[in-house]
Amino acid sequence: MARSRKREKIMADKKLVEAITSMDVDFAQWYTDVVKKAELMDYTSVKGCMVFKPAGYAIWELIQSQMDARFKETGVQNVYLPMFIPESLLNKEKDHVEGFAPEVAWVTHGGLNPLQERMCVRPTSETLFCDFYKNDIQSYRDLPKVYNQWCSVVRWEKETRPFLRSREFLWQEGHTAHATAEEAEERTIQMLNLYADFCEEVLAIPVIKGRKTDKEKFAGAEATYTIEALMHDGKALQSGTSHNFGDGFAKAFGIQFTDKDNTLKYVHQTSWGTTTRLIGAMIMVHGDNSGLVLPPKVAPVQVMIIPIQQKKEGVLDKAYELRDRLAKAGCRVKVDDSDKTPGWKFSEQEMRGIPVRIEIGPKDIEAGKCVFGRRDNGEKIDCSLDAVETEIPKLLDTIQKDMLEKAREHRDAHTYVAKNLDEMQKILDTTPGFVKAMWCGDQACEDAIKEKMSATSRCMPFEQEQISDTCVCCGKPAKKMVYWGRAY
Amino acid sequence: MARSRKREKIMADKKLVEAITSMDVDFAQWYTDVVKKAELMDYTSVKGCMVFKPAGYAIWELIQSQMDARFKETGVQNVYLPMFIPESLLNKEKDHVEGFAPEVAWVTHGGLNPLQERMCVRPTSETLFCDFYKNDIQSYRDLPKVYNQWCSVVRWEKETRPFLRSREFLWQEGHTAHATAEEAEERTIQMLNLYADFCEEVLAIPVIKGRKTDKEKFAGAEATYTIEALMHDGKALQSGTSHNFGDGFAKAFGIQFTDKDNTLKYVHQTSWGTTTRLIGAMIMVHGDNSGLVLPPKVAPVQVMIIPIQQKKEGVLDKAYELRDRLAKAGCRVKVDDSDKTPGWKFSEQEMRGIPVRIEIGPKDIEAGKCVFGRRDNGEKIDCSLDAVETEIPKLLDTIQKDMLEKAREHRDAHTYVAKNLDEMQKILDTTPGFVKAMWCGDQACEDAIKEKMSATSRCMPFEQEQISDTCVCCGKPAKKMVYWGRAY
Numbered sequence: 001m002a003r004s005r006k007r008e009k010i011m012a013d014k015k016l017v018e019a020i021t022s023m024d025v026d027f028a029q030w031y032t033d034v035v036k037k038a039e040l041m042d043y044t045s046v047k048g049c050m051v052f053k054p055a056g057y058a059i060w061e062l063i064q065s066q067m068d069a070r071f072k073e074t075g076v077q078n079v080y081l082p083m084f085i086p087e088s089l090l091n092k093e094k095d096h097v098e099g100f101a102p103e104v105a106w107v108t109h110g111g112l113n114p115l116q117e118r119m120c121v122r123p124t125s126e127t128l129f130c131d132f133y134k135n136d137i138q139s140y141r142d143l144p145k146v147y148n149q150w151c152s153v154v155r156w157e158k159e160t161r162p163f164l165r166s167r168e169f170l171w172q173e174g175h176t177a178h179a180t181a182e183e184a185e186e187r188t189i190q191m192l193n194l195y196a197d198f199c200e201e202v203l204a205i206p207v208i209k210g211r212k213t214d215k216e217k218f219a220g221a222e223a224t225y226t227i228e229a230l231m232h233d234g235k236a237l238q239s240g241t242s243h244n245f246g247d248g249f250a251k252a253f254g255i256q257f258t259d260k261d262n263t264l265k266y267v268h269q270t271s272w273g274t275t276t277r278l279i280g281a282m283i284m285v286h287g288d289n290s291g292l293v294l295p296p297k298v299a300p301v302q303v304m305i306i307p308i309q310q311k312k313e314g315v316l317d318k319a320y321e322l323r324d325r326l327a328k329a330g331c332r333v334k335v336d337d338s339d340k341t342p343g344w345k346f347s348e349q350e351m352r353g354i355p356v357r358i359e360i361g362p363k364d365i366e367a368g369k370c371v372f373g374r375r376d377n378g379e380k381i382d383c384s385l386d387a388v389e390t391e392i393p394k395l396l397d398t399i400q401k402d403m404l405e406k407a408r409e410h411r412d413a414h415t416y417v418a419k420n421l422d423e424m425q426k427i428l429d430t431t432p433g434f435v436k437a438m439w440c441g442d443q444a445c446e447d448a449i450k451e452k453m454s455a456t457s458r459c460m461p462f463e464q465e466q467i468s469d470t471c472v473c474c475g476k477p478a479k480k481m482v483y484w485g486r487a488y
Numbered sequence: 489m490a491r492s493r494k495r496e497k498i499m500a501d502k503k504l505v506e507a508i509t510s511m512d513v514d515f516a517q518w519y520t521d522v523v524k525k526a527e528l529m530d531y532t533s534v535k536g537c538m539v540f541k542p543a544g545y546a547i548w549e550l551i552q553s554q555m556d557a558r559f560k561e562t563g564v565q566n567v568y569l570p571m572f573i574p575e576s577l578l579n580k581e582k583d584h585v586e587g588f589a590p591e592v593a594w595v596t597h598g599g600l601n602p603l604q605e606r607m608c609v610r611p612t613s614e615t616l617f618c619d620f621y622k623n624d625i626q627s628y629r630d631l632p633k634v635y636n637q638w639c640s641v642v643r644w645e646k647e648t649r650p651f652l653r654s655r656e657f658l659w660q661e662g663h664t665a666h667a668t669a670e671e672a673e674e675r676t677i678q679m680l681n682l683y684a685d686f687c688e689e690v691l692a693i694p695v696i697k698g699r700k701t702d703k704e705k706f707a708g709a710e711a712t713y714t715i716e717a718l719m720h721d722g723k724a725l726q727s728g729t730s731h732n733f734g735d736g737f738a739k740a741f742g743i744q745f746t747d748k749d750n751t752l753k754y755v756h757q758t759s760w761g762t763t764t765r766l767i768g769a770m771i772m773v774h775g776d777n778s779g780l781v782l783p784p785k786v787a788p789v790q791v792m793i794i795p796i797q798q799k800k801e802g803v804l805d806k807a808y809e810l811r812d813r814l815a816k817a818g819c820r821v822k823v824d825d826s827d828k829t830p831g832w833k834f835s836e837q838e839m840r841g842i843p844v845r846i847e848i849g850p851k852d853i854e855a856g857k858c859v860f861g862r863r864d865n866g867e868k869i870d871c872s873l874d875a876v877e878t879e880i881p882k883l884l885d886t887i888q889k890d891m892l893e894k895a896r897e898h899r900d901a902h903t904y905v906a907k908n909l910d911e912m913q914k915i916l917d918t919t920p921g922f923v924k925a926m927w928c929g930d931q932a933c934e935d936a937i938k939e940k941m942s943a944t945s946r947c948m949p950f951e952q953e954q955i956s957d958t959c960v961c962c963g964k965p966a967k968k969m970v971y972w973g974r975a976y
Contacts, residue, residue: 024657042617042620042623042624042971044569044616044620045574046570046572046573046574046607049570049571049572050570051567051568051569051620052567052568052569053567054565054566054567055568055570057565057566058565058566060568061566067588077542077546078542078545078546079539079540079542079544079545079548080539080540080545080548080640080658081532081540082532082537082538082539083537083571083609083640083642083655084534084537084593084655085534086533086534090535096874102597102599102600103599105572105595105597105598106595106596106597106598106608107593107594107595107596108595108596108597109593109594109596110593110594110644110655111590111591111592111644112590113594119534121609123594128532128534131532131533132530132532132539135530136530137518141742141891147542151640152568152569152571156598156599165600168570168571168665170568217637227595254769274909298631329638403847
């Protein structure tokens with residue numbers, strides 16, 4: 001017993017945060033340290049796949065439930081399709097199979113026998129939805145179909161990073177079919193806007209909405225729209241995409257319906273998805289050198305009550321009373337009544353990104369107050385014990401708004417303008433961020449920029465600006481203003 | 489236009505239910521007809537895998553959310569582990585691999601390259617959880633671990649049936665680790681009781697709780713407990729299982745912790761699961777010749793308002809008003825304002841198993857009333873328009889209780905006692921149901937009964953009765969009373 005007690009004492013005296021790398025020294029290592037120390041995930045024996053530990057999965061559940069409610073308000077219905085795609089089905093749409101075949105996992109044996117036809121584990125389910133819609137859609141009365149599924153998908157990535165890129169990841173994929181091209185385009189944009197609002201209102205992440213260039217669009221899509229966020233290190237992260245397929249898949253799969261005018265027509269389709277990457281985005285936008293900083297709306301624990309001198313009479317009782325009152329007011333709240341020191345508990349609450357801690361000790365109780373500590377900016381606020389359940393919900397709202405504002409300021413401060421390649425190169429090398437620059441529309445210029453400075457076109461934003469008249473790369477007349485950046 | 493209109497008119501005149509087989513003529517065909525006509529599922533190009541259509545998936549969502557809330561009340565935390573298991577990991581526990589290896593799907597290629605070690609798609613995740621716990625558990629302070637995941641699993645079944653047996657199915661699997669054998673046994677029984685209560689209170693399905701014989705227990709378990717339900721056709725359905733592994737897996741995987749006395753000990757583990765089979769159980773327990781009958785607690789639509797003479801002024805307005813009032817009262821409610829005939833709408837509501845319909849026409853409105861139609865027993869009830877939102881929640885509660893009672897009466901009326909094999913055979917051939925009979929404890933007798941009459945031991949119920957002193961099969965002294973039956 002002696003030995004393990006001793007070790008625990010040493011650990012308790014040491015701050016948990018000492019173990020993490022400073023984000024200014026090595027951002028990638030800081031990220032890895034945070035996801036491990038905040039116990040969001042763990043590595044596994046399955047190469048490139050991760051475990052979502054309770055603290056990580058609980059964030060995903062909060063994302064899911066709030067996004068799903070928004071989906072359903074727009075008429076989305078959830079379904080579930082098989083995880084396997086027979087090879088012949090994957091091969092039906094030419095661009096799509098070229099895009100995905102090199103990175104799928106193949107099932108070749110079922111039980112003790114080889115399969116007659118091998119199947120891949122879905123990397124995305126356009127082909128399965130098309131195969132389903134082909135039989136399910138007969139008449140204009142069957143339209144629109146606005147279906148979504150929450151599931152996991154597999155892409156055989158070579159390099160993986162927790163939440164950002166893994167061989168298996170969790171996501172939602174919406175797949176819709178419509179009678180007209182206009183309606184499909186409307187749904188594509190509607191879902192992109194839903195994603196953007198969700199990121200801003202729930203994850204406190206501001207995003208740029210725009211259209212992908214042909215080079216960057218989804219395999220098989222007519223148009224891909226994207227929301228792009230800027231991480232703390234100045235790198236971009238594609239955070240959600242919405243695709244308009246036109247009638248390309250419908251023609252490849254023969255999805256036709258009898259319209260009101262009694263003629264056979266092809267449907268117009270869309271798909272749209274977001275993934276557990278959103279968790280990675282949240283970490284890299286809001287986190288700091290003390291660990292995770294979670295926006296209140298997706299924090300599994302919003303308030304941690306930390307008793308001071310908890311062995312003194314009445315302290316724990318008051319802590320539990322506050323917890324019960326806050327829970328009744330709809331807060332997600334816990335008391336840390338473990339036998340660790342308050343300092344250790346503070347570090348843990350900070351590492352886990354819990355938005356507010358409440359400190360309460362004998363002197364506070366005597367004075368009829370407690371102290372709120374804000375995780376996002378370190379501010380301390382005295383609060384009368386009577387007012388805790390009215391003040392905390394207001395404070396959580398304030399934190400949610402302030403976090404978005406802070407992220408927006410950081411993003412705007414790291415968004416630059418370049419008129420030629422030298423300017424662009426200098427920005428990317430010295431003050432990484434988004435670079436707004438004009439583009440002629442030629443893929444050769446995108447390729448050149450990628451080759452020279454490892455930056456890609458993030459999107460052609462809906463809000464266009466006229467920075468100059470000529471392409472940042474070739475100097476020919478410019479067609480579009482593009483956001484460029486190095487990306488995850 | 490003319491042709492499709494004509495076809496629609498013919499279909500509207502024909503009752504939707506005419507298309508389904510009577511359950512007394514062919515129960516299996518009735519089942520298939522119901523799942524198709526109620527639009528719960530569809531077949532796919534992927535052999536043995538099905539699509540959950542919106543009406544089917546919405547039932548699963550209601551099962552999930554209500555079961556998950558019960559889990560969390562007992563301290564369960566959700567996680568997510570990879571869907572792949574490397575072959576060497578699956579092979580670590582001898583009984584387990586023997587049980588599952590013959591029925592798994594093997595992934596042999598990732599992208600364009602063969603894998604160094606093939607991996608199976610998880611048929612269940614004991615081995616993955618063990619591999620995870622091995623690193624995650626160090627001290628008694630890390631215990632207990634009470635984790636669960638909602639996911640899909642794959643078992644390469646030869647014969648499949650919608651919801652009951654498919655190559656891929658949705659489920660939850662709980663996996664726990666404890667410091668002592670007693671605590672593990674307690675959790676195993678706690679979860680079995682949770683499942684039983686859930687089936688009775690939410691699905692309105694009464695179940696027998698008991699222990700599986702060694703022949704029927706889970707591959708690698710010390711003890712398997714089960715809940716067994718009786719379907720309308722007298723066949724049994726295993727509806728949930730809870731396993732106590734003792735320290736068998738812990739020893740195979742080396743999952744040890746330092747206990748309070750500073751010695752290294754092996755953990756004791758459990759696992760427990762329920763699947764989308766519960767949807768099949770619900771269909772086969774409550775359904776009738778008009779289609780599905782859903783218990784209110786899992787009915788995606790609980791009330792369908794069907795306007796009569798909806799073109800008459802004020803009818804639709806009143807229907808929408810009732811809908812809004814009921815929605816405000818917390819009911820899941822819709823108005824069928826399509827241009828189908830009321831008769832067609834009635835058939836559809838019946839086929840889909842919607843617990844209550846509200847009929848409202850000009851005469852009702854004049855009389856200040858509407859008519860409730862109960863799906864479970866066909867009863868019609870007049871209700872004052874003012875009282876709709878107070879009466880409907882009460883009626884839904886009543887229906888929920890009555891459905892459980894009706895199912896319990898059916899189950900009890902189809903539970904028989906046999907003292908010898910002749911009696912057992914006669915029961916199974918003429919009045920199928922559960923057969924209670926004594927057993928000596930010898931597997932040879934189970935094998936003989938299975939061979940002779942295709943019946944299996946369902947469980948050794950917790951509530952034992954002394955039917956006779958001798959084994960129903962061999963006549964030797966009996967050790968246990970067993971429920972026997974033909975099963976899905």
